[in-house]
Amino acid sequence: MGTDRPRVFLFDIDGTLLHGGGLSVESYCSAFTHIFGEPYSIRAVDCSGRTDPWIVRAVLRHYGLTEFAEDGSILEEIFRHFLTAMRAMVDAGYQAEVLPGVREALDFLGSTPGVTRALLTGNLKEGARLKLQAAELLQYFGEESFALGAFGSDHHERERLAAIALDRLRHALGDSLQARDVWIVGDSIHDISCARAAGFRVLAVASGSTPRAELADKNPDILIDALDVGIFRRILHM
Numbered sequence: 001m002g003t004d005r006p007r008v009f010l011f012d013i014d015g016t017l018l019h020g021g022g023l024s025v026e027s028y029c030s031a032f033t034h035i036f037g038e039p040y041s042i043r044a045v046d047c048s049g050r051t052d053p054w055i056v057r058a059v060l061r062h063y064g065l066t067e068f069a070e071d072g073s074i075l076e077e078i079f080r081h082f083l084t085a086m087r088a089m090v091d092a093g094y095q096a097e098v099l100p101g102v103r104e105a106l107d108f109l110g111s112t113p114g115v116t117r118a119l120l121t122g123n124l125k126e127g128a129r130l131k132l133q134a135a136e137l138l139q140y141f142g143e144e145s146f147a148l149g150a151f152g153s154d155h156h157e158r159e160r161l162a163a164i165a166l167d168r169l170r171h172a173l174g175d176s177l178q179a180r181d182v183w184i185v186g187d188s189i190h191d192i193s194c195a196r197a198a199g200f201r202v203l204a205v206a207s208g209s210t211p212r213a214e215l216a217d218k219n220p221d222i223l224i225d226a227l228d229v230g231i232f233r234r235i236l237h238m
């Protein structure tokens, strides 16, 4: 089966493709300890659907370090330590949990002509790579897919990532690519608002921390409990 026109699926990572467990929490804890001498926790803020730069700023404000929240050089230093800590955990064999149906869906999309798989995630680009590596999902997202899509390292507001991704996709696939043929696949209300910001459609999956009813309130095009091949077959016929 192929498609009559190009279709793009932009996947969120956390809560959609995998559960990272303590990977981010522990890596940030290590970075904050290194820089501030305190093991600040990103669990102090609601991280779901947010970008890494948004999360770090919110955490700094939460702990009363407001003056650092807009300090680009401090943020860069935090990210550098964060990525180093995460790389060490992944290299030591840390395993992230792949969510049900994910491999089958990614295999199916990868074998369907005319379909592009890429990422739209709040993770920093390098953090995204490490999380996918920890879940043994990196083989589904090659260098070419990392050049498409958008990451938390592109902008701190998730809604802004959609326009960035659309620019990259049209550059790669042609200006005739319709925004409505781009689907965001994500588990938070911010994936939904991000999709709406660029006219993308959205497949919401209630496999993360956001309750199904809360996702339903935001009127995603499709809402499911877990990814499977069938839902992608259905979308390709739409």
Ligand SMILES: [Mg+2]
Residues within 6 Å of the ligand: 012, 013, 014, 015, 016, 048, 049, 186, 187, 188, 208
């Ligand atoms: Mg998510």
